[in-house]
Amino acid sequence: MTETATASRAQRFRARIPVVLVWYCRIVALASMLSALSPRTNERIDQLPDYILFSLGFLLGVPSIGFGVLMLMLGAAVRRRKRIAWWLLMVLGLFVGPLGWLAISALLYDVTASDLRPLAPLIVAFVVQAVFIGLVIWARKEFYAVFDAANFRLALVVLAVSFALSTVLGVTLVAWNDATATTDLGDQALYTLKAGMAGTGIWWYDTAVEVPHWVDVTVNLIGSVMILAVAWALFQPRRGTYRHLAEDDDRLRTLLDKFGDQDSLGYFNLRRDKAVVWSPSGKAAIAYRPVGGVSLASGDPIGDVEAWPGAIEAWLAEARQHAWVPAVMGASEEGGKVLTRFGLDAVELGDEAVVEVEEFTLEGRAMRGVRQAYNRVERAGYRTRIRRHAEIPADEMAALVRRADDWRDGSVERGFSMALGRLGDPADGQCVMVECLDGEGALRALLSFVPWGTKGLSLDLMRRERGTENGLVEFMVIDLIKAGPEHKVERISLNFAMFRSIFERAGRIGAGPFLRLARVVLSVFSRWWQLESLYRANMKYRPVWEPRYLCFPKARDLARIAIAAGRAEGFLAIPTPRVFRRRRELEPLRKD
Template sequence: MVSQGTAVRTRPAGVALPGLVDRPRSVPSTIAWLVRFSAVLAFLTEAAPGHGVEGGPFDIISDGVGFATAMASAAAMLLLAGGLRRRNRRAWRFALGVVAAGVLAHLQTQRFAVAAVYLVVLVVLVHGRDEFTARSQRRSRLAAIRVFLVMGGGSMVAGLLLASRTAPHSAFGDRVVEVFFGLLGFAPQLRFRDSGLSELTGIALGTLGAFTALFTLAAMLAPVRKPPVRTADDEQRLRDLLARFGQHDSLGYFCLRSDKSVIFSASGKAAVAYRVLGGVSLASGDPIGDYEAWPGAIEAWLAEAELYGWVPGVVGTSEAGALVLKRYGLDALELGDEAVVDLAGFTLEGRAMRGVRQAVNRCVRAGYTCRVDRQKDLAPAVLSELGAAAEAFRGEEVERGFSMALSRLGDVAADPDLALAQVRDADGRLVAVLGFVPWGATGLSLDLMRRARGSENGTVEFAVAQVAEATRGWGVKRISLNFAVFRAVFARGARVGAGPVLRLWHRVLLLVSRWFQVESLYRANAKYHPDWVPRFVSFRRSLDLPRIALAALEAEAFVARPHLPRWLHPQRGR
């Protein structure tokens, strides 16, 4: 069997892999760290002994309003640092204004060391201005206005309610004016019931104003979102590429998921399918299309990420894809292995397959039967039954999938060649449903695997064996099963002679397996003795890995990112 990694060694001579003009990415990153450092320095200076009353370095009673304002400024700079790291032009403009104001403020308060640091940051910002070219969300200004009006109005109401308690003898008009200026960071001048209430009210108003400003700034600096929208022409072009080159990658067909965008090479002979989540442009699998045209598609994808300041990342790429991506500055880390069963050598005979054979025989004795059909050959009533059963067998509230799941059972018009295996018990009741998407003309890739909880132990093994036997007659030569994360660790971690680091990593994964199906997926695949095809995650910098991992978990529906109410943030789109 030829693995995906073989394509690199058999690449035709003379295929050019031109690289993008790589920006000096260290400049925005360095500036972002300088801004973070100056923010922390300002915080420590404000909180240092001597800035509060006697009794501790963080006593803010004597100058609470000033402290709250300083902390808000430091938080704003940390927020701006994130935008600067993404090379956001709008973040650069805001940072320039904030740092310039910080220089003047610290000179006025005679904090010359902090002012000097701010001045250095200001000079570096001006010097590196050409590096900050990433665009902002087109409608983020509208979002910021919404956030400002909602939070500002709420803060104003909350401030008036507080002032009515702490300064009840002040006129209502005076309270309105002083609360407004209190939200801006000025100490309120009202007839308070007690002198201590003046400082408390000032701190509360300053905090409310700071949160309003910070949330407004966050809305202004929000990464550009891109909705997963494809035209009918894009869809057809993708299907044409799959028809010609779909055999290259077992994950290729999953580019047709409706939650993925697509970008084509200039020649139209290759494409990258991806999704934008939290400022990460997350692709999955290899580019679709002619291997010689992959560089053009990768260049187009990276150029778009560069334009909007997205972090590029790829999950589940093959060795061939990882090597091409490396030419464009993306490093690779082995994520795990894909289990691929070669039907030419697959048999239930022999000692190695004893476990699978026993499971299959157990189901045969129980009267189980399995039928395998193309989706287009099934009656609508049967498709409806299979869809309802798959939904009932899922056992989870959300449908998971992004890189290795289609999640579109029953859509005959979109996926006529989807292969479905239906397993029924002796009474004719449906107990398992398996779905496989096409992998070129001679392969299948697992999409769906669901079984009833009360079904016979070994139902899945029975279904896989029956699918392998039935699809040989269709000309199928290989079947891709589940993906085993960190498969090599499980395979080698428990062996004699494993090093201390590998043994420790093995123990950690065993602990994680209590909550996630990590080891169990490996064991479930290993029993078929498949060919293990390595898959990688590609990334620009090691510091980007946490963001890429979070985006991948969100795409697979394992985590949900908190969002503002829909009516507060910009409309979907650029």
């Protein structure tokens, strides 16, 4: 029992070592950048013996903004338990410090006993370095995030390009401000290399170059940008080159046939840009996409609720292996409760509007506006046609797809958590198409719904021709509700309204200043993202509001998750050169 307790304490201590190393990297980064900005750094360095200089460099960094930036990047990689970070810590521990100084000196110079005086600081530095290396070696198993070989190739390309650019800029700046007439281009290039890569005054060679301190700082900043670019490429999160496999699709459809009634977002997990991880029993699965270092899932796990924990554990384990931040968008209340048992936190993201077909009515004062809009569109001669996708001939479906693309707002297909991302695929034959035709039989709008189990539908696509009659969408939705019993549809999930509770509560009597301020802020963002308009559009149908949650590990990860979600949903687009886009299109859909 005592041995077990001791082993447990040792494991807990080992698990905390990366946290200590993160703070070590941050402290060294701060000391390095502050010393690089000090104009008297060179004077202080000249007064120190070489071995003490290297010892201080190991403990407190070097006077270089670039080195400070690198240490910050290294600290971030250590926090995410990247294997490459462990290797860099080992390089730092072995070659930066008195051990590295002795190795270099033994190779290049004759080291005598007088070079090691005073001896006490050297002994202390050796002990600190040995403890550091020992802790890093002991904590090796804590660095489990695999390294992507593509990152190394990308880092080499970035290094070559950025080194060439920074050298040209740095040498030009040094040559322009050099006050010594006897120096040549070689001296200026060496000085640029010294100032840009490691900070001034710490290398064993010297030059006659004389430039103002602001030139040193500027050249070091240029070198810092280069180091930052290379470190960014090296520490990029593993991209996850695998996609939705055909066998995954078949197994997911089998689960949806049995458990599809549980979640209105279940069918959207058939998107082909989502990878799938399975529970050990194969009775549950989670579909996700790696985006910017985030393993982004949506909705609840698919399958038997009792098998959800196995799928969640497998998903979290894969996220840890690749140093991804796990996050779930749009989890239901039940799904959120299960996810929180595995260390994730949950915050309400908004509400999903669900219309119960049997309970819906156009009667009553509350539905007066919707009723009038419906009657107005009907009098204008519009009508709807409702069919399953499998009932639509191929040529008609192709024409519908073309019209939908023509009516799309912008060139990017938006949607991830509540959009299928395709239209007219033969595999989606049970989806429902609602077409709106004018009095002459011309198509003016369309809606597409995916199956929600066997008795429900979930809105996937909404497109209409610009300049058409207001109220077309309401007309189509109401006709679908009326036709629900004919198509054996009992409930329909409409658009998702983010922050619905804020808009609703802020409009009530007695709403506090914080709620009103939050509504004002959200109304500003609604100009781009339709936050309030979606809420009001859904409210017309008097739906049942089902809360949806965002699940995440730490509050510090929310910014990264928000950016990843914006990219996945199509609201944030990162420009990509055409050659890389073409490469991604040709990339085989396989697992590593």
